[in-house]
Structures are given as structure tokens and as C-alpha cells.
Amino acid sequence: MGDPLFVDGIDTAVVLIVLLKVIVVFVFLLVAVMLMVWFERKVISDMQSRIGPNRAGPWGILQTLADGTKLFFKEDLLPELADRRVFRLAPFLSILPAFASFAIVPIGGTISIAGHKTFLQLADPPIGVLFLLAMSSIAVYGVMLAGWSSGSKYPLLGSVRASAQMVSYEAAMALAVAAAVLSAGSLSTHDIVAAQDSLFRWNIFSLGVVPFVVFLIAATAEANRPPFDLVEAEQELVGGFHTEYSSIRFALFFLAEFMNTVTISAMVVTLFLGGPNGPAISFLPSLWPIVWFFLKLLVFLFIYVWLRATLPRFRYDQLMDLGWKKLIPASLFWLLLVAALRIGRLEGWNLGFVLGGGVAVGALGWWALSAALTLGQMDDADLSPAALGEVSLGEVSLGEVSREDVNR
Amino acid sequence: MxxxxxxxxxxxxxxxxxxxxxxxxxxxxxxxxxxxxxxxxxxxxxxxxxxxxxxxxxxxxxxxxxxxxxxxxxxxxxxxxxxxxxxxxxxxxxxxxxxxxDAQAAEDLPGQRPIAIGLGIVALAELIILGGTANWATGNLATAGQAGGPGTNIEKLARSIFTRYLLPFEITSALLVIAVVGAVVLARRVPHEETQGQ
Missing domain, CATH: 1.20.120.1200 (NADH-ubiquinone/plastoquinone oxidoreductase chain 6, subunit NuoJ)
Known part of the structure; x- marks a missing residue:
């Protein structure tokens, strides 16, 4: 239970190992963001038949460094109408959860340093993946307060969108995570990885792909990545929540966004693709898990870039429909089905019967949900002519216009 | 180093x-x-x-x-x-x-401050008294079992919620669902103004 580092009490070496891990994770995230920005620009350029950054360093790999240096030396503007304290606080509220949530990602097996065995992950708290959920629910504050405190209308619209979007998708994400937790019987990320010790026990296969897909979509929405980047939709909101930010504060938002991409890719790998698990090779046995982890991570980083280059942005009503009417019911149904199958296996019930019953109940639930949704839409269509008789035509058309505005 | x-x-x-x-x-x-x-x-x-x-x-x-x-x-x-x-x-x-x-009006309720201070003191006194005598009903300070022992905190919590306290837990969740349904019904007045759900 827990990291073996702390079993023999805490001495100087243990404290140093923890400090070393913190520094390694910190530096890794910063370097990863630098490379990720370059990778994203380069891959999107390839997909659009452009060359992309090619000046700074070989293949333009130092472009991010140059941009970062430039941002450092730019003037830091504070808008006249801004709420000063909150405006200054918001970038840090954005970057902090992005750093912290990587702490629970296992990037390798167990190694020993100076006679102490330790997991290759910064922390293995008993709450495990709940820490990820807590951090992602804190992350909304950075975006929301940045938009509000700017004292300007486009950032405010961005932040109102952000708060609704991130709260909506958190439920679907949590239900998908719950399926992975159920199959491992533990919240700890180390145990979740340990439970996926062979290819067919990876959660993506053993749970069916539904929780994996739901998690991938919901995490994308949580991180405000395209196609869910309504929060900063350039065509509609100038720059969204960070319109008024410049210089290093803007750089912090940028850093947080890319760091979140790295972190959610790492969490997908951890929860559904066995984390560092892979073929064991006798040469340098503690190195290969790290290699497997980073290979898997790279696949997902590429997928996120690919999504950005391919998919158009969602409309706000589509976003809410997808979250509330599709992802949450789908992941809830799947979680209950997985739970029923697990209980059935433990109790020795006929699994075919459990599966059939589960699907029947699910179909019933789906029918009830779609009936309720149709009824809700029918209310609008059928009852508004009735209301039309009572109020004047002008008011109704005004109502229609404002409704479309809200939808948009 | x-x-x-x-x-x-x-x-x-x-x-x-x-x-x-x-x-x-x-x-x-x-x-x-x-x-x-x-x-x-x-x-x-x-x-x-x-x-x-x-x-x-x-x-x-x-x-x-x-x-x-x-x-x-x-x-x-x-x-x-x-x-x-x-x-x-x-x-x-x-x-x-x-x-x-400046959106905050001056005092809407006259004399609310002294009342609030008085009620606050009463609540604080209640908390202190209850904290000292909370075991009068059950005779134990903790009824869900020892804090130590095998298993993590979460496993113990889950076990007591889903076995011994299952019924209160389910009743609480039913209460919350009723509250949500009530809120939706109250918020939904005129059909063609129903856009908040999105």
C-alpha cells in the first residue's frame, strides 16, 4: 500500500529523493510543453501543406523558446477596468492545477535510489484519481476569473462558457474514471496500472471502449482543446478569456493549456492503456516501462494535434447536447453494466443473463430518455402557438431572437 | 545535491x-x-x-x-x-x-446586524456544547468503527456507506433528486422561455 519510499520512516535521503522527483517532474513538464507546442505547429503545418516554424534551431525546434523569451520581455498590460487582484491571480490558478495533476501519473515501474525503493511517480495518494478530478475542477477558476476580472465583454462571455462547459463535462469524465477504478478495485493510479498487467487486461479492452472514448472526449472538453475551444473561439470572442492578457501572464495561460494536453494524454494512458506496462525486456529492465509510457503518450499527443487540425469547433448547443444527453447517459449505463457483470462474476451468476438483462434495462432507459427529450422539444413546438394567442407577435419574435442568441 | x-x-x-x-x-x-x-x-x-x-x-x-x-x-x-x-x-x-x-443596497432588513451577531453567538455555543457532548446519543464518539485497522480510509467509508448506512444514503440521494426535479419545475415557467437547460 502506497509508495515503499516511506515504509522505513523519513530520513535525509528520502527527503532528497522526493525533492529530486519534484524537480524532475517540473522540468519534464516545462520541456514537454516546449516540445509539444513545436510538435503541434509542425504537425498541423504538415497536414496543411505548410512548412511551419523552421528558423530557430534545427527543424525550428527552438521556436517555442524564442516565443517564450519574447513574451517575457513584452509589456505587461493591466486593463483600466480590470479587477486588479483577481486579474493577477488568475494565471496562477490556471497553471497550478496543470502542474499538480501530473504528480499522480506513474511513468515507470519501481526503482531503487540509494537503497530506497520508490515508484516512478511523484505521489501515490490514497485518493489517487480523485486528485485528478479535484485538480480539473479547480482548473475552471483560472479561466473563469481571468475572463471576469478583465472587465471586458468578450473575455466575460468566454468565461461564462468555460464555467458551464467544464462543470458539464466533469460528470461524464468522473463516470468514465469510475469504470477504470471499478476494474482495479482501487483509486490509486499505481494500483490501476498494476491491474492492467497484460494486453487484454488493459482497460480499453477489458471495459469495452465506451469509458475510454467518453474519457477522451470529456477530458478534451475539460482542457478546452479543439474541437471544444469555445472558451477562446477566435472568430467569435477575439481571444476568449485571455483577450486582455499579455506578456508573461498570457504565457502562463498558454503553458497551462499545453500542460493540460500532456497531462490528460498521460491520464488516458494510465487509466486505459496500462500506463508503463509493456513487453518486458531483460536488457535494462527498469528503462523499458518508461519507454513504453512515452511511446503511448506520444500517440495521444499526436491524436490531440490531429483532432485540432481536423475537426471544426462545436456550437454551444451541440456541446451541451453531447455532454448531457449522450456522454453522461452512455457512461452511466456502461458503468452500471460493468458493475453488474463484475458482481455476476463474483457471485457466479449466468453472465449471458446478466448481460441480456443489463442491455434490456439500458434499452429501456434509452427509450425513456429519448421519449423525455422528444416530449421536451414537443413542449416548445406545441405550446408556443398556444402562448402566441395571448401575447403580441412582437414579443414572441423578440423571444425567438434572444433564444437564438443564447444558443449561439 | x-x-x-x-x-x-x-x-x-x-x-x-x-x-x-x-x-x-x-x-x-x-x-x-x-x-x-x-x-x-x-x-x-x-x-x-x-x-x-x-x-x-x-x-x-x-x-x-x-x-x-x-x-x-x-x-x-x-x-x-x-x-x-x-x-x-x-x-x-x-x-x-x-x-x-455598488449593486449592494444599503441595509434591506433594518436591525439585521445585531440579530445576526446574536444568532451567530448562539450557533457557536451550540457547536461547542454539541462537540463536547456529541456521544450522548450513541455512547461512542465514532460509530463507524476504529480509525485504525486494516484497509484504507476509502474502503472503510465505502463499506459502511453501502452496507450499514445504505438506507440513509439512498434516502439522501432520493432527496437530492427530488430537489433537482423541484428546481427544474420551478425554473420552467413559460415553455418558450425554457433556454436555461442548455
């Missing part, structure tokens, strides 16, 4: 010489956070600042839960209260545009 040695040793001394001192330090720090946050909620003129102060209070309480080994409670505190409820508060504050400091 050689330079970090003395620093680490100092940290170590602070951490291991006496755990009770660390406990007291953690309690003092989190209590300071909780209390200053609570005062901030009451004293801020700006509703958004007050909501942020509330988040600070909730975090201080989460730290106290962690210090008591109630990790699950701490996580839920952050996820549910800080991550959802206060976000909704802020959402409503922003949507309604009451985030101007």
Missing part, C-alpha cells in the same frame, strides 16, 4: 522530531486559512471576492480533513464544493451582473 543536504536535514528535523508539533502547525495554518477566508466572505464588498474567499475556506477545511487522514472527504470537499458549487455561485453572479460593488 551536496548543497541541498543541510536544507533537507532541516526539513527533516522539522518533519520528524515531533509529529504533534507538525500536527499543531498544520492545524494552525489551516485554521488561519479557514478563518481569514470566512471573514473575507462576510467582509468583502464584491460578491466575486466573497465567493473566492469561500473557496479559500473550503480548501483550509480540506487540508484539515487530510490532516485527520480523511482523504476521501478532502477530495470530495474540493471536487463538490470548490469545484462545482462555488463555480455555480460565480456563474450566477456573473450572469446576473451583480458583481458590481
Amino acid at each position: 551536496a548543497m541541498l543536504g543541510p536544507v533537507a536535514h532541516g526539513l527533516l528535523l522539522a518533519a520528524s522530531t515531533s509529529t504533534s508539533k507538525v500536527d499543531i502547525a498544520v492545524f494552525a495554518a489551516s485554521a488561519a486559512i479557514v478563518l481569514s477566508g470566512a471573514l473575507g466572505v462576510v467582509l468583502s464588498r464584491n460578491p466575486v471576492h466573497a465567493a473566492l474567499m469561500l473557496v479559500m475556506t473550503l480548501f483550509g477545511i480540506a487540508v484539515m480533513f487530510v490532516a485527520q487522514d480523511a482523504h476521501f472527504l478532502a477530495a470530495v470537499q474540493v471536487i463538490v464544493y470548490a469545484g462545482a458549487i462555488v463555480v455555480l455561485f460565480l456563474f450566477v453572479i456573473m450572469l446576473l451582473g451583480v458583481d458590481r460593488e
